[in-house]
Amino acid sequence: MDAFMSLQKSIEKLVRIKCSNYKEDYIKRRILSRMRLTNTEDFEAYHKYLLENPQELDLLRNALTINVTKFFRDPEVFDVIRREILPDLARRRGSIRIWCAGCATGEESYSIAILVYELLTLHKDVNVTIYATDIDAVALQKAMTGIYDRKALDNVDEKRIRKHFISHDDGTFEVRPHIKELVKFRQHDLMSGIPIARYLDAVTCRNVTIYFTEKQKNHLTHLFHSALAVDGYYIIGKTEYLARDVEHLFKPYNVMQKILRKAA
Template sequence: MDEFASLQQSIERLIRIKCSNYKEDYIKRRILSRMRLTNTADFEAYHKYLLANPQEHDLLRNALTINVTKFFRDPEVFEVIRREILPDLARRKNAIRIWCAGCSTGEEPYSLAILAHELMALHQNVTITIHATDIDTGVLQKAMAGIYDRKTLENVDERRLRKHFIAHEDGTFEVRPHLKNLVKFREHDLMSGVPISRYLDAVTCRNVTIYFTEKQKNDLTHLFHSALAVDGYYVIGKTEYLAREVEHLFVPYNAVQKVLRKAA
């Protein structure tokens, strides 16, 4: 067995990330970035460093599960959710459930919570629950704390900022309790093949699958299809797509903003 394969085995055992689900070039790039920061010369040296330094486990996990996001990333997508998807669901049911998969540090589920809070103010008989999941417990802790810097909030206007956030003296902003109460965070591995629930009304999984193999992307498409109710919505990243093998599972709703609906 070569040293890179041996290192991957240790990553899967220690960090619980299945390397074979990611493109090999991506895994190597992220490990090389940690090698530069730890001054290790090759995969063998980094492997020894990883085994000898438990604190490196979390640092490598963070490197492999890149978490770059902000509130209302791709604002046009959220406009479709605000103007079309949520009102449509509110017309059809009183209890709406949304799964934000790969939620990272919480910016996306809290963005959805802002829209949900605004809709529930107009439809007081409607309740919305947002299930937000990620494999990385470190980012989930940050998400539950709900504290963000101003740059992350650049797409949040002043009215929403005052209404939904508490300004701290250090320049950060904390999500108010009325939004936190709408979001249920939990650890979940998308590679498990098990959805967090069934008969969900919408799933968002944006900018997550771009690092996965084609097989894993297709498996995830089946997973989300099984999790959604009839006519449920599936929102993917602007650069993502469904492979030909699974595109029959969904029909385009808004092709430009990459919003799909579960096929009958």
């Protein structure tokens, strides 16, 4: 067994991340970044370091699952959610349930929560639940804390910042309680094959599947299809796509913004 394969086996056992679900070059890039930071010269040396330094397990897990994001990333997508999707669901549903899958540190989940809060000023009788999940416990802790630097708010206008964030003396901004209480954060492994809930009205999973193998992408498409109610919305990343084997599960809603709807 070569050094890289041996290292992957230890990662699967100790870090509890199944390497075969991800593209090999992605796994190697993330490990190489940890090797540079730990001054280990090859996979064998890093493997030894990993086994001898328990704190490296969490650092490697973070490196493998990191998802760089910001509030209202790709503003055009959120504009469609604000103008079309949420009002449509409010008209048709007494309650709205949304799943932000692979939520990382929570920026996208809170972005949707801000839009939901604004919607509820016009539809006070609608109940909304936002599930936000990720495999990374450290990222989820940051999400639940809800404190971000100014750069994460580049796409948030000043009026929203004043209304929905608390400005701290150290230059950070904290999400206000009226937004936090709309989001339920939970640890969840998308590879488990079990959705966080069923009969959902919308699922967002953006810029997550680009790291997965084609087989795993198809598996996740089936997972989200099973989680959604009929005509539920599925929002994917701008560079993502559905493979031919699963594209029949969804019909286009907004091709430019990569928004789909569950097919009957």
